[in-house]
Amino acid sequence: LRSLRPMPAPTAQQVLHNVFGYPAFRGRQQEVVEHVAGGGDALVLMPTGGGKSLCYQIPALLRRGVGIVVSPLIALMQDQVDALKQLGVKAAFLNSSLEPADAREVQGRLVRGDLDILYVAPERLLKPNFLATLEQAQDGAGLALFAIDEAHCVSQWGHDFRPEYRELTVLHERFPDVPRIALTATADAPTRREIVERLGLEQAEQFVASFDRPNIRYRVTQKANARRQLLAFLETEHAGDAGIVYCLSRKKVEDTAEWLREQGRDALPYHAGLPAAVREANQRRFLREEGVVMVATVAFGMGIDKPNVRFVAHMDLPKSMEGYYQETGRAGRDGLPADAWMAYGLGDVIAMRQLLDSTDAPEERKRLERHKLDALLGYCESTACRHQTILRYFGEDDHPGHCGQCDNCLQPVDTWDATEAARMALSCVYRTGQRFGVGHVVDVLLGKSTVQVERFQHQQLSTYGIGQALTQSQWSSVFRQLVAGGFLTVDMEAFGGLRLTEAARPVLRGEQAVWLRRDAEQPKVRKTREER
Numbered sequence: 001l002r003s004l005r006p007m008p009a010p011t012a013q014q015v016l017h018n019v020f021g022y023p024a025f026r027g028r029q030q031e032v033v034e035h036v037a038g039g040g041d042a043l044v045l046m047p048t049g050g051g052k053s054l055c056y057q058i059p060a061l062l063r064r065g066v067g068i069v070v071s072p073l074i075a076l077m078q079d080q081v082d083a084l085k086q087l088g089v090k091a092a093f094l095n096s097s098l099e100p101a102d103a104r105e106v107q108g109r110l111v112r113g114d115l116d117i118l119y120v121a122p123e124r125l126l127k128p129n130f131l132a133t134l135e136q137a138q139d140g141a142g143l144a145l146f147a148i149d150e151a152h153c154v155s156q157w158g159h160d161f162r163p164e165y166r167e168l169t170v171l172h173e174r175f176p177d178v179p180r181i182a183l184t185a186t187a188d189a190p191t192r193r194e195i196v197e198r199l200g201l202e203q204a205e206q207f208v209a210s211f212d213r214p215n216i217r218y219r220v221t222q223k224a225n226a227r228r229q230l231l232a233f234l235e236t237e238h239a240g241d242a243g244i245v246y247c248l249s250r251k252k253v254e255d256t257a258e259w260l261r262e263q264g265r266d267a268l269p270y271h272a273g274l275p276a277a278v279r280e281a282n283q284r285r286f287l288r289e290e291g292v293v294m295v296a297t298v299a300f301g302m303g304i305d306k307p308n309v310r311f312v313a314h315m316d317l318p319k320s321m322e323g324y325y326q327e328t329g330r331a332g333r334d335g336l337p338a339d340a341w342m343a344y345g346l347g348d349v350i351a352m353r354q355l356l357d358s359t360d361a362p363e364e365r366k367r368l369e370r371h372k373l374d375a376l377l378g379y380c381e382s383t384a385c386r387h388q389t390i391l392r393y394f395g396e397d398d399h400p401g402h403c404g405q406c407d408n409c410l411q412p413v414d415t416w417d418a419t420e421a422a423r424m425a426l427s428c429v430y431r432t433g434q435r436f437g438v439g440h441v442v443d444v445l446l447g448k449s450t451v452q453v454e455r456f457q458h459q460q461l462s463t464y465g466i467g468q469a470l471t472q473s474q475w476s477s478v479f480r481q482l483v484a485g486g487f488l489t490v491d492m493e494a495f496g497g498l499r500l501t502e503a504a505r506p507v508l509r510g511e512q513a514v515w516l517r518r519d520a521e522q523p524k525v526r527k528t529r530e531e532r
């Protein structure tokens, strides 16, 4: 008789305790869970580590039938499913890594109603016969929800664009009564609008968490000898810690990993050009072992759930603030202090501009990318609190600053009135004909007699030798900031020659003051031959 009495349905709170073993929800998790469990659509924007998974896992368990999770991250489905199984949840995944027999078995369980949560790769989900199987499942045990993870993959502006994501509207068309929840850690407004439009989520409630990551200590260092600076950072602050070192090119990834290994660190390379087996093995070691340093291109990291990544280092500029935020966001997901460290210099600005100019993207897109790069350079050169600067970029205006955790708050940056120096620099660029790189222009300012100076008779110029009040490294700081600030552009067609922009005019005419940051003097580092 007792078995006939209906069990009261568990609450979200009970599932959180009894299945996942957590005492309380975080942030807006509970609101999201209740909204989706009640049948509503949702768009969830939460920073990496914010706890997005529970937002769909718990409603999937609370609602009748199986929750279908669309994820582009084949490599990580296995880990997610293993973790759920350990908790006693009936979970499985379907992607191209499965043998046909195993895939058939999973589809059988789906139809029989023997699953709570199923992870599916988008290309698999969109196959007509799989959609037919979903219909069978709906007629049987039911479909609890569709979760669309990494929803920014619908955006063609992001670097994770997946064309199949655009076809996911079919879910809504074929299963209009099944709630959908889209999730992403990409916060900017254009991407958010594109997700809503492309996935047909106009009616969905939006849950936007704060993107602050208070435990991350951001730091931007002026590049002198980046490898040595990296090593010093690792040795003094992160001996034995796990972390990620991002580099722009595959070659630099391999060289840096090898060099770190020679210095005694357990460093592994990761980039899209490595054989899949090597990538998987390296990723597994990074996830499962202690103290592995992953040297990687941006190909590494999406969806990486390793809570104790203690640092993320950038040896080159990331592509945008979004990229920087996502990449550094992989540090400190356990909430304990972690470092985001970046080495940055004029060479990076030039390399990024070159990369932008060399693509044959439409002009509109290039303009957007340039705009994004400018925002990033503004961040690098900023003297304000880094947390505040990052959050402002994402539209959160209420961070009070003075976090006490970032480089600028810990060691307030001195600024100086560089109006005179900027005028000298700009007019020297002008007088030398707007076709020389920084090195030569600085030689002229310092009054050096080099082969090039002789050859072009630049000792005749009125700007020759007028800049001797500053040192070479101070001048390179001035030029870096003038380029980053948009007073000068670097002409890639003309071998990196500097040219004035419109913004330079008021400075040259003495109508605008220029304040620059005073860079900390770099400790002298010995360069070995292989480091140029």
Ligand code: ADP
Residues within 6 Å of the ligand: 022, 023, 024, 025, 026, 029, 046, 047, 048, 049, 050, 051, 052, 053, 054, 305, 307, 333
């Ligand atoms: P995201 O997908 O947003 O990056 P995850 O869902 O992977 O984040 O969660 C990040 C980490 O936080 C995981 O280790 C997860 O188990 C943990 N976590 C999430 N929600 C809670 C909670 N309410 N209480 C304790 N830990 C949580």
Ligand code: ZN
Residues within 6 Å of the ligand: 384, 385, 386, 387, 388, 401, 402, 403, 404, 405, 406, 407, 408, 409
């Ligand atoms: Zn700060």
